[in-house]
Amino acid sequence: MAHSGIEVLFEGQNFARLIGGLETTIAIAFVALICGLALGLILGVLRTLKNRVLRLVLRLYLEFFRIVPTVVLLFLFYYILPKTAGVNLPANEVAMLVFALWTAAEMSDIVRGALISVPKHQLESGLAIGLNRWQLYRYILIPQAVSLEIPATINLMTRVIKTTSLLLLISVADVINVGQTIVEANSKQYPNSVFWIYGFIFVMYFVIDYPLSWWATRMNRRRLERVND
Amino acid sequence: MTKQIYSVSNLEKYYQKQHVLHDITFSIDEGEVVVLLGPSGSGKSTLIRTLNGLEPYQSGVLKFKGQEIQPDEKGWRKLRQQIGMVFQSYDLFPNLTVMENILLGPTKVQKQPRDIAQAEAKRLLEVVGLSEYANVYPRQLSGGQKQRIAIIRALALKPELMLFDEVTASLDPEMVRGVLNIISRLAKQDKMTMIVVTHEMNFAKRIADRVLFLENGELLETTAGTQFFENPQTDRAKEFLESMDF
Amino acid sequence: MSSWQIIQQSLPVFQKGFKLTLWLSLLGITGSIVVGIGCSLLRYFRVPGLSQIATVYVEVSRNTPLLVQLFFLYYAFSIIGIKLSAELCGIVGLIFLGGSYMSEGFTGGFDGVSHSQIESGKAIGLSKWQLARFVIFPQGLSQSIPALAANIIFLIKETSVFTVIAIPELTNTALDLIGMYYHTNEYLLVLVVGYAIILIPLSIVLTLVERRVRYGTFGN
Numbered sequence: 001m002a003h004s005g006i007e008v009l010f011e012g013q014n015f016a017r018l019i020g021g022l023e024t025t026i027a028i029a030f031v032a033l034i035c036g037l038a039l040g041l042i043l044g045v046l047r048t049l050k051n052r053v054l055r056l057v058l059r060l061y062l063e064f065f066r067i068v069p070t071v072v073l074l075f076l077f078y079y080i081l082p083k084t085a086g087v088n089l090p091a092n093e094v095a096m097l098v099f100a101l102w103t104a105a106e107m108s109d110i111v112r113g114a115l116i117s118v119p120k121h122q123l124e125s126g127l128a129i130g131l132n133r134w135q136l137y138r139y140i141l142i143p144q145a146v147s148l149e150i151p152a153t154i155n156l157m158t159r160v161i162k163t164t165s166l167l168l169l170i171s172v173a174d175v176i177n178v179g180q181t182i183v184e185a186n187s188k189q190y191p192n193s194v195f196w197i198y199g200f201i202f203v204m205y206f207v208i209d210y211p212l213s214w215w216a217t218r219m220n221r222r223r224l225e226r227v228n229d
Numbered sequence: 230m231t232k233q234i235y236s237v238s239n240l241e242k243y244y245q246k247q248h249v250l251h252d253i254t255f256s257i258d259e260g261e262v263v264v265l266l267g268p269s270g271s272g273k274s275t276l277i278r279t280l281n282g283l284e285p286y287q288s289g290v291l292k293f294k295g296q297e298i299q300p301d302e303k304g305w306r307k308l309r310q311q312i313g314m315v316f317q318s319y320d321l322f323p324n325l326t327v328m329e330n331i332l333l334g335p336t337k338v339q340k341q342p343r344d345i346a347q348a349e350a351k352r353l354l355e356v357v358g359l360s361e362y363a364n365v366y367p368r369q370l371s372g373g374q375k376q377r378i379a380i381i382r383a384l385a386l387k388p389e390l391m392l393f394d395e396v397t398a399s400l401d402p403e404m405v406r407g408v409l410n411i412i413s414r415l416a417k418q419d420k421m422t423m424i425v426v427t428h429e430m431n432f433a434k435r436i437a438d439r440v441l442f443l444e445n446g447e448l449l450e451t452t453a454g455t456q457f458f459e460n461p462q463t464d465r466a467k468e469f470l471e472s473m474d475f
Numbered sequence: 476m477s478s479w480q481i482i483q484q485s486l487p488v489f490q491k492g493f494k495l496t497l498w499l500s501l502l503g504i505t506g507s508i509v510v511g512i513g514c515s516l517l518r519y520f521r522v523p524g525l526s527q528i529a530t531v532y533v534e535v536s537r538n539t540p541l542l543v544q545l546f547f548l549y550y551a552f553s554i555i556g557i558k559l560s561a562e563l564c565g566i567v568g569l570i571f572l573g574g575s576y577m578s579e580g581f582t583g584g585f586d587g588v589s590h591s592q593i594e595s596g597k598a599i600g601l602s603k604w605q606l607a608r609f610v611i612f613p614q615g616l617s618q619s620i621p622a623l624a625a626n627i628i629f630l631i632k633e634t635s636v637f638t639v640i641a642i643p644e645l646t647n648t649a650l651d652l653i654g655m656y657y658h659t660n661e662y663l664l665v666l667v668v669g670y671a672i673i674l675i676p677l678s679i680v681l682t683l684v685e686r687r688v689r690y691g692t693f694g695n
Contacts, residue, residue, distance in 0.1 A: 066628075067674045068667055069635035071646055076667070079659045124283055125320035125379075129334035129386060130309040133302075139333055143324040158538065165540035169639065176543065183550070195551040202543050209538035224586075 005192025009200060014182050018197075021178030022204060025164045028092060028172070032099030033160055037153065039100065040107020045137060047112040058108065065105035070163050073098050078170045091172045095164075103160055110152045114145035151223070154216035158209045165205070175201055231258040233295065234390050234422050235280065240289030242279060242446075249275050250286070251446045257390070257439075260420040264433045264454070267443035268469060273426045276443065277394050280424065281305075281314050294389075310338055313383030317395040319375040321367035327354075327378050328363040334386045346385070353381040357411055373404025380411060391415070391423040398428060405429065412436070430473045434458045442466045481661045485652055492648030493669050499562070499644060500631045500673075503569030507630060508623075510570055511577020518578070519585055519607070529578070536575035541636045544568050549640045565637045569630060576626045584619025585611055617688045624681035628674060635670075645669050 009015060047058050065073070077098045082088045089097070118141050126140045167174040179197045186193045236256035242249050249272050257263050265273040278284045280291070282298075282305030291298040293308055321330050328350060335346035354360045357377040367375055376396055383391060393412060397405045409432045415421045416436050427433055433440070437454030442463070450462045461467050514529040536544075545568045548559060559567065588611050596610040638647035649666040653659050 067671055067678075069632040069646065069670060071635040071638065072649075072663075072666055072670065075646075075650070076663055079653070079663065083659065119320075121316060121318050121320045122322065125316065125322070127283065127305075128281060128309055128314040128316075129382065130306055130338040131333070132306055132338075135337055139325070139337065140322055144322070147324065162538075162540040165542040166636070168542070176546075191554055195554055198543065198546050198551050202539055202547060205539045205543060206535060210534060213534075213538055 005190045005194070006196045008182065008186045008190050008193035009196050017178050017182065018175060018200065021173060021175035024092070024172065025167065025174040026208075028095050028099065028167065028174070029161050029164050031096045032103055033157055035096070036100040036103025036160070037107050039104035041111055041142075043104055043108035044111020044115065045142070047108055048115045062105045062109055065102050070098070070102060071166055071169060073102060074166060074170050091167075091170045094170065095167050095172055099160055099163065102163075103156065106156050106159075107153065110149050110156065111145060114149040114152075115141055117148060118144045148223075151216040151220040154212050154219075158212045158216075161209055161212075162205065175204065231260070233257070234259050234261075234293070235424075236292045237280070238290045238292075240276075240279065240286055240291070242275065242284065242286040249446045250279065251448075253289070253448050255441055255448065255451055257422060257424060259389075259422055261422055262416045262436050262438045262454075263424045263441060264437035264439070265424065265426045265441050265443060266433060266457075266466075266469070270445075271443040272446040273443055274394055275446075277314075277392050277424060277426050281309060281312055281392055310334070310386050311388050312390045312392060313386060313388035314392040315376070315379050315383050315394065315396050317398045319372070319379040321370075321375055321378055321382070323367050326364050326366055327359070327370070330367070330378060331382050331385050334382065339386060350381070350385055353384055357381055371404065372400045373407050376400060376404075376408045377411060380408070380415075384415075389422060391421055393423060393425045393427070395426050395428065428473075430458075430470075442469070444469075478658075478661050481656075481658045482665055485658075485662060485665060488652065489645070489648055489665050489669060492643055492645040493672075495642070496631075496634050496644040496669075497673065499565055499569065499634050499637065499642070502566050503573055503634070504627055504630050506566065506570035507573025507577045507626070510574030511579075511581055514574060514578035515581035515585065518582060519611075533575040533578050536571055537579065541568060541572045541633050542639055544571055545636065545640055561637075561640045561642045564640060565634070565642050569633060572633065573626065573630045576629065577623070580619045580622030580626055581615070583622055584617075585615035587618045588614045620685050620688050624678075624685055627681065628678060631673060631677075632670070 009018075043058055043061075047055055049055070068076070074095065078091065078094050081094065122140055122144065123136065126136045131139065164174060165176055168176045168180070171177070179201050183194045183197050234257050238254045240250055240253040253276060255263075265277060267273050275284055279286050282300065285300070291300075293311070298304055298308060321327070322333070325333065328347070331350040331353070332343070332346050335341045335349070336343055351360065351363070354363055357380070359374060359377060362370060362374065362378075367378070370378065380396070396412070397408055400408065409429060412423075412425070413432070413436055416423060425433070425436070434454070437457070440450075440452055440454055440457040441448055442450045442452070442457070442461070442465075444465055449465055450457075452462055457466070458470065461470060514533060517526045517529040520526070545564060548568050548571075549561065549564045552559065592610055592614065593606065596606045601609065634644055635646040637644050638650060641647065643651070645666060649662045652662045656662075
């Protein structure tokens with residue numbers, strides 16, 4: 001075959017366009033993660049407080065985001081937000097909002113799990129030196145919980161990054177959407193290009209996600225080793 | 230005249246239906262060392278934890294230096310700065326260095342200036358012979374070292390009363406002595422007022438000004454230290470002493 | 476037409492999508508469990524060559540999105556002459572993704588068996604295979620039940636991604652209906668309820684199983 005199709009990747013502006021799409025993808029993931037993790041931390045702490053109503057509401061929030069698939073969440077917000085709330089956000093921002101709320105829900109469960117697994121003695125020792133509730137969280141519980149939850153948080157990050165692949169569905173010009181456009185423009189002339197374009201996107205996701213999950217696995221193993229001696 | 234530090238009258242406590250503390254009344258004066266003895270499950274640990282607000286109780290009056298204690302979170306928090314407590318499981322905070330563990334109470338709770346608190350912490354570390362460990366994390370210490378740090382973490386708040394709850398129970402035998410010596414020195418030299426729950430009978434004999442003997446949540450006798458070990462007043466205490474090795 | 480009527484009229488169409496989602500999930504999950512057990516065994520026994528291949532597969536599969544995997548299967552493979560129907564492509568993709576998640580879950584369970592258990596087994600003279608057969612697999616599998624439960628729910632939700640290759644499952648059905656009749660709120664409601672009908676009872680059942688297995692194994 002004279003033309004393997006890989007040339008399409010580097011033809012004209014194609015490569016730059018793909019990188020541009022990748023930047024959009026990363027920007028959305030980044031904003032969603034920062035906001036989602038911060039909100040999740042707060043919600044996780046709130047879920048360890050005694051207030052039953054608050055705990056129930058936050059639990060329902062979590063379960064809703066757990067049960068509804070992310071694809072459906074995207075459409076819910078994309079279609080319904082402008083109609084009912086009259087809020088007309090661009091698709092990028094809808095995506096950030098959905099991913100941030102979803103991340104926050106998952107994060108709140110991770111944080112809560114870590115907080116309640118800090119041994120009770122630690123809490124009592126803190127009380128015994130006169131710390132108030134806020135100081136107890138600030139100096140004892142949250143720092144200890146954070147080290148417990150880091151691997152789970154990194155895994156959540158990799159999930160969020162993978163989920164950005166769904167942006168295409170609400171017509172955000174992410175890396176996949178750009179790739180699809182390029183494929184469509186070239187499929188007649190160079191049918192093999194589809195292999196290279198999607199291959200490139202495949203590799204891009206792997207390159208971003210693999211180091212993160214490798215890091216999470218390693219930290220988890222180290223922690224287990226420390227617990228076991 | 231000696232000053233009364235802590236008094237307990239008619240304290241009652243239940244876990245669901247189980248009656249764990251039954252009409253407990255006693256008091257402790259300044260500089261006095263009171264040892265709580267009794268078989269396991271007698272309520273010693275529950276009693277000492279109640280004195281620091283870690284266990285709720287159903288009725289009775291607790292007074293610190295003559296003032297009745299309000300059993301709410303705010304009341305206890307203020308009091309806990311004046312009552313130091315050390316637990317069986319040492320419970321240093323693993324996320325903080327030794328020095329940070331000691332400074333947490335003085336700087337964050339009592340808002341002491343950091344340099345003053347730090348100077349005091351250094352002095353205390355020297356007293357227990359652990360100066361060179363100021364900047365390590367608890368996991369690098371042995372059990373005995375951790376427990377010594379836990380003691381000075383409590384002392385750093387300059388408490389007027391110290392509570393020791395089975396502080397040597399989870400230590401290896403060779404580490405017990407060092408920890409007990411520190412507590413003895415605190416009692417004899419520094420005249421610290423303290424309430425001690427322990428299974429170490431020789432140690433109890435050495436430091437107790439007074440012994441409270443508990444069984445099944447009841448306070449069976451309150452006897453001067455030397456007298457208790459030579460001539461206990463109740464048969465139950467006699468049997469208890471006979472069953473323990475010295 | 477009232478919302479209720481709109482919903483009622485759409486129900487037969489949704490029913491088809493609902494069934495397809497269930498079928499695809501069932502096949503995908505079963506396949507994933509088989510692939511997952513296979514890979515975790517290869518890795519556990521460190522079968523030369525194959526265990527490395529299994530590791531590479533697991534890492535590639537769990538670090539890339541299902542949507543990209545599907546595009547690859549659906550569009551790219553057709554170029555090199557492998558033409559799969561959308562449904563088959565969906566099932567293969569789901570198994571490709573799910574296999575690595577299941578493998579990680581089982582491996583985690585095997586790793587979670589305590590050292591003292593393994594040492595006690597060695598102390599009474601068990602061979603490597605006997606140790607695996609009587610100590611590590613039974614305990615490891617019951618320890619991996621929480622991960623298994625999470626993976627099952629995850630994979631069912633992932634079937635919603637099939638909409639990109641136009642498989643008429645639940646999500647695709649809703650999006651098509653919206654495109655045709657514009658009753659967005661009603662159809663989205665049915666869609667959410669559809670997933671809730673599958674996932675809420677399932678997650679309750681899985682929690683019960685999890686609890687039962689835990690009590691059964693450790694007796695507390």
